Amino acid sequence: MFDLTGKVALVTGGASGIGLAISKTFAKQGAHVHILELNIDLANQVAADIKSEGGSAEAHAIDISKQADVINVIDEIAEKATINILVNNAGIAHVGKADNTAETDFDRVINVNVKGVYNCLFATIPHLKKAGGGVILNMASIAATVGIPDRFAYSTAKGAVFSMTLSVARDYLADGIRCNSVSPARVHTPFVDGFISKNYPGQEAEMFEKLSKTQPIGRMAKPAEIGALALYLCSDEASFITGCDYLIDGGFEKLNN
Numbered sequence: 001m002f003d004l005t006g007k008v009a010l011v012t013g014g015a016s017g018i019g020l021a022i023s024k025t026f027a028k029q030g031a032h033v034h035i036l037e038l039n040i041d042l043a044n045q046v047a048a049d050i051k052s053e054g055g056s057a058e059a060h061a062i063d064i065s066k067q068a069d070v071i072n073v074i075d076e077i078a079e080k081a082t083i084n085i086l087v088n089n090a091g092i093a094h095v096g097k098a099d100n101t102a103e104t105d106f107d108r109v110i111n112v113n114v115k116g117v118y119n120c121l122f123a124t125i126p127h128l129k130k131a132g133g134g135v136i137l138n139m140a141s142i143a144a145t146v147g148i149p150d151r152f153a154y155s156t157a158k159g160a161v162f163s164m165t166l167s168v169a170r171d172y173l174a175d176g177i178r179c180n181s182v183s184p185a186r187v188h189t190p191f192v193d194g195f196i197s198k199n200y201p202g203q204e205a206e207m208f209e210k211l212s213k214t215q216p217i218g219r220m221a222k223p224a225e226i227g228a229l230a231l232y233l234c235s236d237e238a239s240f241i242t243g244c245d246y247l248i249d250g251g252f253e254k255l256n257n
């Protein structure tokens, strides 16, 4: 079950947090993992770690918001191998409401979290079609479907990821491409530590506690827990699943009342 031997997977933002867990889980299950990362030093380190643990991985420098770069990197990978799986995981955070989110911040979040996903879809789907099919998994968030305080730009972007998943799942049914998304509540990663220290300096421990308790289960998720769901959805065992968003939220959406 959940064997990815012989599969080639692209994981954007695959060197940190949730992406790191996905890269490691997929490699452990036999996939050759291409880590597409802005932080190439970290990505090289992760690829080396995976190899030292007996897995197979390569790192590629990429900024997913730049379409020409994305096409170059993905075409180069596709020249050497058949791509089977794309995980659109890379994303950035932003705290703010509609009337205090600066235009530059809004553009930055949309460029990475929405246009970045589109760029990777644009560059990868022709290769999946040529290969006769494949799997796409997009990292959405509970912010796509619930009103989270102070996350205007981020929620806007994740709502778009949620809709892009449906659109892509629909458009490529006949090409054998499955497309789903995952919507985590808070996951303890550098992303969360980064926005707590940036936005709540001096109140880090208090904010961490508060954010942990917003999940009825009483804690944040561990990245490996998201990695396990990603593995299932990208494996052949999930062959009947497409056009779905999967909550992985410690009860956040259904039990917070």
Ligand SMILES: NC(=O)c1ccc[n+]([C@@H]2O[C@H](COP(=O)([O-])OP(=O)(O)OC[C@H]3O[C@@H](n4cnc5c(N)ncnc54)[C@H](O)[C@@H]3O)[C@@H](O)[C@H]2O)c1
Pocket (backbone or CB within 6 Å): 012, 013, 014, 015, 016, 017, 018, 019, 036, 037, 038, 039, 062, 063, 064, 065, 089, 090, 091, 092, 112, 116, 139, 140, 141, 142, 183, 184, 185, 186, 187, 188, 189, 190, 191, 192
């Ligand atoms: N951590 C959470 O609580 C949480 C909850 C729900 C959804 N998510 C989503 O999960 C995804 C991963 O989050 P994380 O917490 O692991 O974050 P993280 O900051 O730990 O890792 C994100 C990785 O993406 C890379 N990246 C950022 N911008 C990039 C770009 N333009 N091009 C290529 N790579 C880029 C970073 O270098 C980093 O390694 C994001 O899409 C995030 O929105 C996170």
